[in-house]
Amino acid sequence: MAHRASKHCRKLLPETRTLRSATIPAAGSQNGRGGFTLLETVIALAIVAIGFLGSLAAVTQTGKLASAAEEDALAASSLEQRIDQLRLLEWPDLTSTTGVTAAVWTARPTAMAG
Numbered sequence: 001m002a003h004r005a006s007k008h009c010r011k012l013l014p015e016t017r018t019l020r021s022a023t024i025p026a027a028g029s030q031n032g033r034g035g036f037t038l039l040e041t042v043i044a045l046a047i048v049a050i051g052f053l054g055s056l057a058a059v060t061q062t063g064k065l066a067s068a069a070e071e072d073a074l075a076a077s078s079l080e081q082r083i084d085q086l087r088l089l090e091w092p093d094l095t096s097t098t099g100v101t102a103a104v105w106t107a108r109p110t111a112m113a114g
Helices: 002-021 038-087 102-106
Strands: none
Touching: none
16 A cells, blocks of 8 residues: 555656746736836836935935024023023113113123123
């Protein structure tokens, strides 16, 4: 019985190998050869280029926003320092009978004084 089974298996193996190595033609391909057409490749490259340019624009915009935020923080810090400096002045130093005194406009920040 074992002999018959091995004979039977030998008959099946070549057919099985043939079926496994058979190629199935790709949809729309000619002569059963797979691969990408030039049009498909160009479209894929265009999509990748658009994605790359979008990422580059996002990085550039992020850099500009970070720079603007840094400038805003510097301006806010300078204004805060100036307000603190004016708070230290006494009321008579800030005003006179004619209005605001020159001390308001000419007072130097502590870091710059001296």
